[in-house]
Structures are given as C-alpha cells and as structure tokens.
Amino acid sequence: MKKIILTGGGSAGHVTPNLALVPKLRKLGYEIEYIGTKNGIERKIIESENIKYNIISSGKLRRYFDVKNFTDPFKVLKGVIQAFFIMKKEKPNIVFSKGGFVSVPVVIAAYLSRIPVIAHESDITPGLANRISASYCNKICVTFPESLNKIKDKKGVLTGTPIREEILNGSKIIGRRICDFRDNKPVLLIIGGSLGSKFINDMVRNSLDKLLQKYNVVHICGKGNLDSALLKKTGYIQFEYINEEMPHIMNFADIVISRAGANAIFELLALKKPNILIPLSKKSSRGDQILNAASFEKSGYSMVLPEDTLNLDLLVNKVDELYNCRNEYINKMNKSNIDNGVDKIINIINKYSIK
Template sequence: MKILVSGGGTGGHIYPALAFIKEVKKHHPNAEFLYIGTKNGLESSIVQRTGGIPFKAIEITGFKRSLSFDNVKTIMRFLRGTSVSKKYIKDFQPDVVLGTGGYVCGPVVYAAAKLKVPTIIHEQNSVPGLTNKFLSKYVDKVALCFEEAGEFFPKNKSILTGNPRASEVMGHDGKEGRESLNLDPTKKVVLIVGGSRGAKPINDAFLDVLPEVTKKEYQVLYVTGEVHYDKVVKEVNKLSNPSNVIIKPFIYNMPQVLAGIDLIVARAGATTLAEITALGIPSILIPSPYVTNNHQEKNARSLGDKGASIVRLEKEFSGNVLLKDIDHVLLNEDILKDMKLASKKLGIPDAAQKLYQLMDQLIKQRT
C-alpha cells in the first residue's frame, strides 16, 4: 500500500496527518508513505524529525482576500505546484492521497484528482478555508471533524470522522500525568494553556488574579509558552511560590497530563478540542480573534452550545471573569459532571480508525 499525504502551515494540519500515518501503520506495517509540503513550512522540520517518512517540497502561497497582484503570483505558483505534484505522484504511484489542510494541499490534491487517484481532504475546523472549499469539487471524500462544517461541502462526499489526534490522547493514566508534575492527587486541577507560544490576554488575566488563585483549594497548572514564562514565574515567586500553582513553559507529555486534569482553559484550535472531547474534559474557551473566518469562535460555540464549554470572547475576558468561571465549574460537582458528560458526547476517540476505514473503503471501490 502506498499513501501520499499533504498538509502544512500549522501544527493543526500536520499532526492529524502524522496521527493518520501512525494508524495506517498498525494495519499495514509495510505501507509506504510520501509527504508533500513546503520547504519553509513547519511540516518540513516536523515530518522529517519523525523519521522514516520521505518528504518532497513544492512552492505555494495562499490567496489574499483583497485584490492584489500577489494573487497572480499565487496562481502561477499553483500551476507550477500542480505540475511538480503530478511528477511526484506519477513517480510514487500512490493508492490514495490525503490532504489535511493548508495551502500546499491545493496543487497536490488537485493534481491527484486530475490523475484519477482516489482523494480525501480532512477538514479540522467548523468553518473550512478556501483551499478545502476549492478541493471539495474534485475529491472523492471529505472527512469532517465538526458536523457544522458539512453545510460547506457536497453532502454525498462528506462523512464525520473526527480528528485523528483525538485517538492519541486515549489510553493514558491520569495518575502518571499528575505525578510527572508533582500535582496533589487529592485536589482538582485546572490546566491553563494558550498554545505553544502562549496567549497574552490569558497571561494577563491570570496574573491579575494570581493572589486570589493562591487561596483556592484546587490546583492551577499554567503553561505559559516560552515567551511569557520568565514574567509569570517572577510574579509567582513574589507570592512565595504557592504550592497550588505550577508554572511550565511547555509540556512535552501533554496526552498524559490531559488524562489527569479536571478542567482546561484554552484557545479553540481544532486539535485541542478534538483531544479534550475525546477525554470528556470540560473547558473554558477563549477563541483567538486573529484567525481566518473567525473559525475558532465557531469551533468553540459548537462545544458551548451543547453544554461542554463556557465560551468567552477575548474582548470580554478578564482575570475576574476567569476566576469566576473556574470556580463555577470546579466548585460545583453537578455542573462539573454535566459538562464532562456533554464533552464526552461530542468526542470521537476512534477518529484515526474512522479515517483509516474511509481510506480503505475508497481504495477498495477503485480496485
């Protein structure tokens, strides 16, 4: 079996692709893979660092939403990228091509469709970007993570599979995650995280109420991001380093840690939501307003509308709001239980298996 995968730009496009590859290897240990990305994108370093996955690059940029001469250059890059992708595809001879998002998928998946190779695109968000909207006209199947995204794609092609990353957080022992950070096993834990680089509004809100946080019975695990770490640690040290507040710049064993927490405060990226719903973790979500199509707010609303999350827009967010919301969830057992159940109902823990099955069915239909 030969599988070509493409996805890039952000970890939200790359990590689901790698999770899918991992799932395929469980069923076909001898399967061959080719990953097509961009030379300067995150995918170049991330994919090649995993080892064992051949990587090829094309040059591509995204369309600007306003009239711009740059769009003419993008069209030319798309045409060249399609031509190069066709060469890669003819050389590799894949049984199926999967695109997990990002500009690079445009020419790669389009080229595959034109060469009559079975194609799937995977849409992580509740509102798709321009690339997947365009590709949906040509591909065989569209794999969705949110039911809400279905309205943007042909119904006869769309199927809800979930995000393969969700499968990777399953099966971990919460005790192991807590012990790795010296968390008290008898107290509830709220994880506050703003992404790999942190989020200044969340950072500022936390620091505003830090003296009150130190008085709480629950524990706060705050992942600051490298940029904000020194500032936050300095403020915590002023309060004699309280035992219920643990500050980390980054967490490398996040799947294990997630299994041991009771509540999360975070942005509303698709991968994060897939992971927490798979585990049934209640959330307080502060969607980033700086993303295309405001998709994070729409992602968050899909949880908030079903009782799995409290959604706070950045413009209405503050330290007092943060502390009030955490208390509301962690200090009320009935609310905590109901939110856990609501989150769990939205989760698709076997997402990687579902995407694999969709691929397998598509290949069999073509043979």
C-alpha cells in the same frame, strides 16, 4: 504494498490528525509519505515520526489584502508542478489532505495524476484551502453534522475527527511527575493553540496570583512566549509547545482553558475534561472557532467566553464556576455519541485507494 501521501500544514492542527491515522495505516501495510513546505511546522513533527518528507513550494492563502497576494499564486503553481513530479515518482494509491495552504497544490497535482484524494475538514465551515480543493477531492470527511450541508456534490461524509491513540492513554502519575507541583491543588491547564495566543497568555498571567490561590497552573504558551520572570513561580509551569508529554499533562489536568480549534476541543471531549473555550474573534479569524465553541456550548460540553467580553475578574470567576460544576460537564460529555474518527476515515481511504 499500498502507498499513501499525507499533506496539510500551517499549524499543528493540520498535522496531528494525520498522525492519528498513521498507526492504523501502518498496521494495514500502507507505506506512508508526507508533502509539506520546507519551513512549515509540519516538517519537524512529521520527520520526528520517521516518515519520508517531500518538500514543495506553496503560497499562503489570505482573505485580506496583502502585496504577497500578487506573488503567492506563482508559488502555488510552482508547488503544483513539484507535487505532480512527486506523484509521478512515488506513485501513491491515494492522497489524504488535512487542509492548510500547503495542501492545495498537492490536491491539484493528485487530481491531475488521476490519484484519488480524501480530505478532512475539522471545523463547522470549510477553510479556504478545503474550499479551493473540494472540486478535486473524491470525498470530504467532516467533524460536525452541521458541516454536511456546506459540502457540495454530496461529497461530504460525517466521520468525526481523528484522535491520536496516545492522547487517550496518558498517565496522571507521569503528568504529576512532569509538573512537579508541591501540593494537591486542582490543576488548571491552559492551551493557546500550537502557535500560542497572546490574548490568553496575557489574560492568564495577569490573573495568575488569584488563580494560584486555588489552582496549580500548567500553561502551554507557544513558541517564543515564555515569561522568564515567572519561571520560579510556585504552582505555575509553562511550556512553549509539548508533544510526547501532552497526553500525560491532559490526563493530569482537572479543568482546561483552550482556544476552540476542532482538534483541541474533540480531544477534550474524548478525555471528558471540563473546559472554558475562548474562541478566536472574527477580528483575527474567519469565525470558525466561534461556531465550534457555540456547538460545544449548546451540547453542554463547554463554557464559552468571547474575547470581547472577557476581563480578569470574569475569567477567575468562570474558572471557579467551571471547577465547582465540573461533574455536570463530565456527565454531559459521557452521554456524547461522537466517536474517534480514525476507523471511519481509514475505511474511506481503503475504499478509494487505487488497487
């Protein structure tokens, strides 16, 4: 039996694509383990899937000045040593990395152990972790065609992003039951990312009375971001974070407002959900979501509203415009030739696994 170690963390976006590979890896007979941090969001998600979870130290990789930049490299070094001993003990045939700061020591340790590494980059421009890891990887799978010229040494291969099978099999009936709305208004789903978005939360809640005149609203607001004053608002339901219910709620939704992380937008594309993307601004990110959103807007899959131009009236007007033009967006998405990346990535993993 072959063994694979998966890694990636920092946000759910670095974990869920790994989970999309798990059913097929198990079907092919792979023994699966994971390496992450003690308190990372990845731990709870992975352990709930009954996958062995190995803990290492890892420092955060920052693009800005912080006093921890002087101490975190030592945490990374400690993580490399810990991951190296895990490799020696577990003897995996291959490592698959989804990026995030926890992945760097794992990838380096695998390289030092002569274990092949396949990485995946969701965004158009590689994140810092994948840029650091690239020299130690055999192949880097990318989601956007525009990414190929950003990967050196011909290591890049276009696969698309892996999408969880369960996302594609949600039930509108179960989604309706979960939300328990009292009427048949169109359903607007708000997704602020796994950690939530204060900007989107505030914008939606300040527009709520107007939105609820025409829509039922499902709001995924992030951990610790529930607004107790709105809990009994008719036509409005909020969740901190959902996992098992997500496929059903996404299937139930008519239109969606979302950040522009690659995993989220490709799930929306796969489900043919008309959407408004509000990408993270360059003030709080490296600008990857802006590029992702621009690519989807150019293809006709999404409407894009930059944070710095958005106001309450504009948001409500654009939601109405999206709903009224929803069939145009659905038709564009139906013509997309972008496939689920699971099979292509699995083929690369099989090709590079140590015999």
